Amino acid sequence: MQKDTLCLGLLSLGPRSGYEIKQMFEGPLSDFYSLSFGTIYPTLNKLQDEKYVSCKQLSQSKKPDKKVYTITKKGKDLMKDNLLGDASAYIRSGNFGDQIKSEFFLLLLFAKYLPQETLDTVLNERTLFLRQKLEQFKYDGPVPSDLQALRNEKSVAFIRGLATTLIESGLNYMEKNRGKLN
Amino acid sequence: MQKDTLCLGLLSLGPRSGYEIKQMFEGPLSDFYSLSFGTIYPTLNKLQDEKYVSCKQLSQSKKPDKKVYTITKKGKDLMKDNLLGDASAYIRSGNFGDQIKSEFFLLLLFAKYLPQETLDTVLNERTLFLRQKLEQFKYDGPVPSDLQALRNEKSVAFIRGLATTLIESGLNYMEKNRGKLN
DNA sequence: GATTATATATATCAACCTGATATAGATACC
DNA sequence: GGTATCTATATCAGGTTGATATATATAATC
Structure with missing residues (x-):
């Protein structure tokens, strides 16, 4: 997804600073996508130059100033056009489309080169890690106001429901079939 | 995963040219990782300079010459060391670790900006796409000798079994819950 | 038999993105 | 008082991708 469209989409949920957009990527979005500061800040500047967002400088007590960006009518129109135009391309990506880049699967691919003991540890820790992820996705309590x-x-x-389902069936499979890696 | 380790790992399955390594990434590996020619060729040159692989130039009738790389003892040792050293880092990546980058999930995130009709088409085509992927992973017939x-x-x-399980439960979830996106 | 498309094979490079680093004010802790 | 951490913006070296170039050979199309 184009970084422009993505930033506009997040700003469509409410006015935000670059720092706060980054926090969304490090929170609940982290499993699906991320952009770095080196991309976010220049993108916001460009969007502002082209009037897709407006910017208000806020001086805060107790914190550094921040630049809060608000999406404009022109920006919302661009975002919708881009989403519509690129939708068909996104159908074939991610979650066994073309974007997973799983280093864990690669590690398993070469499992035979790991000592049995290490492989056991890896699979145990993976199980723990996925159980933690599961709790994260299931968590339904209060979240920071940004999110x-x-x-x-x-x-x-x-999406949270889908993620939960996928992780659960993955855990299940791992527990039943891990013996096949030996 | 470091590109060096990855190339060495693939060469550990048998001698191969850069072009053939790329074909592995475009075949069954495409769902989990990929490297471009711009990375593969320089990596192979570097690995050869440092004696982790050896290289034989083959002139073929009916095809251009190719450079076939073979992993050396030194290369196998490096690969094993790297796998062992980085294993713990890979536990937390991919499949709801930190590397999914799913553009499809992002598209769903902004589903409310798509016309109902477009959203329906997107979900239908996604279902078809995943069914095709499922057949690919289940396919058990002959494959090109490279693979x-x-x-x-x-x-x-x-891994194929895991992928199959994940896609099946994802499809199931989508069919049962797609109404919730409206 | 001429042209076009496609496959094998290697290589390079501009454009882009990330991860690291810099800067800076403010709070918290020991 | 020192140090660590959080908020906040910004820049940049280094690395990767996607596109493009080059070359040979086969197959298809006209």
Whole structure:
């Protein structure tokens, strides 16, 4: 997804600074996508130059100033056009489309070169890690206000449910079939 | 995973040219990782300079010459060391670790900006796409000789089984819950 | 038999992105 | 008082991708 469209999409959930956009990527979005500061800040500047977002400088007591960006009508139109135009390309990506880049699967691919003991540890820790992830996705308590906008989206509920299902069936498979790696 | 380790790992399954390594990434490995020619060729040159692989120039009738690389003892040792050293880092990556980069999930996140009709089409095509992927992973017939080495690995059977399970439960979830996106 | 498309094979490079680093004010802790 | 951490913006070296170039050979199309 184009970084422009992505930033506009996140700003469509409410006005935000670059720092806060980064926090969304490090929170609930981290499993699906990420952008670095080196991309976010220049993108926001470009979007502002081209009037897709407006910017207000806020001086805060007790914290450094921040630049809060708000999506404009022109920006919303661009975002919708881009989503529509690229939708068909995104159908074939991710979750066994073309973007997984799983280093863990690569490690398993070469499992025969690991000592049995190491392989056992790896599989045990992977199980623990996935159980933690599962708890994260299932967690339904309060979240920092920055992330509440995301939490409120119907689509986020759908995606969290899907993620939960996938992790559960993956854990199940691992427990039943890990013996086959020896 | 370091590109060096990855190339050495693939060469450990048998001697290969850079072009053939790329073909592995475009075949069964494409769902988990990929490297471009711009990375593969320089990596092989570097590995050769440092004696981790040896190289034979083959002139073929009916095809251009190719450079076939073979992993050396020194190369196998390096690969094993690297796998062991980095194993713990790979536990937390991929399949709801930190590397998915799913553009499809992002598209769903902004589903409310798509016309209902487009969203329906997107979900239908996604279902078709995943069913095709499922057939690919389940396919057990003959494969091009380049890819037979991969097919023979026990670990590949494990990973194919896991992928099959994940796609099946994902499809199931989508069919049951797609109404929640409206 | 001429042209076009496609496959094998290697190589390079501009454009882009990340991860690291720099800067800076403020709070918290010991 | 020193140090660590959080908020906040910004820049940049280094690395990767996707596109492009080059070359040979086969197959298809016209």
